[in-house]
Amino acid sequence: MGVSVARIRVLVVDDHRIFAESLAAALAAEPDVDVSAAGSGPAALRCLERAAAESRRYDVMLVDAELGILAPGGVRTIPAPRAEGDGGSGGGDGISLVGGVRSSHPHIRTVVLAEKDDPRRAAAALQAGASGWVAKDCSLQRLLTVIRGVLRDETHLPAALLTGVLRELTAARKHRTESEQLVESLTPREREVLRCMVAGLGRKAVAERLFLSPHTVRTHMQNVLGKLGVHSTLAAVALARRAGVGPAALTGDVVERGGQLAQ
Secondary structure, eight states: OOOOOOOEEEEEEOSOHHHHHHHHHHHHTSTTEEEEEESSHHHHHHHHHHHHHTTOOOSEEEEETTOOEEETTTEEEOOOOOOTTOOOOSSSSHHHHHHHHHHHOTTOEEEEEESSOOHHHHHHHHHHTOSEEEETTSOHHHHHHHHHHHTTTOOBOOGGGHHHHHHHHHHHHHHHHHHHHHHHTSOHHHHHHHHHHHTTOOHHHHHHHHTOOHHHHHHHHHHHHHHHTOSSHHHHHHHHHHTTOOOOOOOSOOSOOSOOOOO
């Protein structure tokens, strides 16, 4: 009787078709690897949803760090960076896709494939939920080692990136701590107002939600901006997200949602 081999299901996500298909073919030659390929973030999400519905979930996703759109003539265009503190839904670049998959398919281990070493991007990938960062031109054996390693909950980074990534993660932690301290300087009512701002509520909606007058809400918003040391609602929301402040729960009837926020 033959010995049953536990198989690893891998999804390759890269908008360079030749690279994606070549990598998929090389991985498929391994006796314990099943592999599929997707050419974009939305296509990858569809693959993941379909596989989950059919009870054959993927184990590892390999995603291009600079996943973008190939314009006519083969010129790659990368989506514009998101505002600081904004979450990714998986529709933009590779790191945004990592964040989206982490939220919707937390069991999947993701490894980012990069054309060049970039400590800042590698740190961002780890913060988004990636388990590894490897060069696109690494050997197949190295890539297989990383794939099997992340399934054992290991984190894989090139040795040359370790110092730079640690520096980036330390700086990010410092910024988060500073943001938390600023938020802690707010009064309980100001924190309520800030959470409403994070939820995208305009001044009138905040007033009705908190049973305050629009004038009082405006004063609270101005105080929030002043204490946080920022000059716009967008900057206040970004800082709040860095500090871990979530949006107010949108329950009940709200007259105004997503309107122009006070500056």
